[in-house]
Amino acid sequence: MLSRHADSLYWLARYVERAENTARLIEAATRLSATPIAAEGGRNEWEMAVDGTGTLDLFNQQYTQATQRTVVDYLAFSTANPSSIRCCLDIARANARSVRTALTMDMWETINSGWMETRGVNIPNLTRQELSDFLSRVKELSLRFDGSAYRTMLRNDAYYFLRLGTFIERADFTARMLALKADVLDPSRPSLGGSADYFQWSWILRSVSALTSYHWVYRDNLKPNLVAEFLILKPEMPRSLVSCYEKVTLNLDSLSRDYGRQGASQRKARMLLSQLQDTSLPGLFAIGLKEFLESFIVDNANLGDTIAEQYLG
């Protein structure tokens, strides 16, 4: 396979995943802004949502204030933000077009029709309902794309590159959401009291659609240390860091098996996977959750670069 094609597939999957994640982030922020703790503290939930995508500086250059209107505009529609949902879908579709022959009919249809649908949104006069519909459509696009890849694609290098993109992006997002709230997840920190903590913890889980599954696994109230454990160390949680890395390593291994040679990215992924598998919850808090997550985000980005160097260059 041409490295150019591998590159397009990898980034296609990353951008579709990123669009979905951003949609979930906006939904979670909308919900948090309607809760009683919204007014407390110096930092509002909208600014936090932008910070979660790691582009706060870019946002501040373009807007003076973080409100629902400006943040939704920035995260969902802005053409000046390369990670806005609109830009993500534009890039995803452009990538999909360039590897049209490597995709199945269903995948192409999903991307193309989803892209056309979301283009039709009339931004300035968006009602709350219309915004919610828009976000649902984005999530649906991603789910259909994922599902049609799973169901219809041949299991060869094209599939592996696509999956790699999905899981690297997913791990990045989960880690960012946790890092954003690392301070409220530290069990030794004094409680804010009342329902404030609950809203913070449920916000994290909602932003990665994990609130219900949390209750399935723990059958307990939200506890900060369990939230951290759930999203970092639980292999049965498909968005947890360890689960993402199991898939990243597996797909990289499939590539090395089919190509008959392995390299730096396989070694790096295995090392990160074994570190995650060997980490325990007390160990996590001993290192410091924020430090752990920040170094994970850097390691994950490094792995992305290594994959690019090895296969996509």
Place this chain on the structure above:
Amino acid sequence: MRLRIRHDIVARYDEPVMLASRSLHLCPRTFDGQYVRGWHLDITGDCRQARTSDAFGNIVHDFAVEGPLDEVAIAAEGEVEVDDTTGVLQGAPLDRIPPAVFLRETRATSRTSTVMSFADKAKTLSDGEPLDLCHTLMHLIYEEVEALTADPTELCGVREVAADTVLAEARGTPADLAHLFIAAARGLSLPARFVSGYVWQEDATATGALASWAEALIPGLGWVGFDAGNDTCPTDAYVRVASALDQSGAAWIRMADRGGVSASVTVTVAADRL
């Protein structure tokens, strides 16, 4: 090196067994330098496999099957990709307990005067640095102690022959050789531990793929493997499964039965290069 491994342990009974319980160290872990792509255990009879990990970070499977059964068969099978790290365990992922614990004496690794004088001999032959010391010790064991094939006791249970007996007889199974290495290294204040695993060889016998070696903690490097039976540090042909103070802690299988007259236990292992 990519290896497919299949390890069978079949116990047959003349009179049916009513309850057979087993504790297994048959599952390798992923770490830097070793990737377990797929691994599964097949067990005859319906039972619940409890998967836990022990204090050393090894994966342990426990189960009990109710009889009457004429046969209890266990098969561990999987695919592992190994990198050559010249024996150095990179990243030291499995360290949950302080290294000083690995200076402890156990029955199989007792430090008698003969073991100590053997260790001192290695020390005088080497340049005194821990890494060279361990290599010298490995060579010395390889030269002075004849390596036998694995004994049934260590294939399906515990082998506890003291290190000085091994020295006195000048021959030993792979586990014996590892115990001697460990006893001597600990005598020289180097933390050392026992490791069980698989090794790929061109012309292996039915159980030739089962391997036992020792690891010593070298300052600045971390844990480094030494296979005295083959006079080599583990290469990419070695799959690391479990580690402990000695073979009794990392035994492939520990069994206890209620009822039943045991006829035989057959062990076969195949390691194929993919």
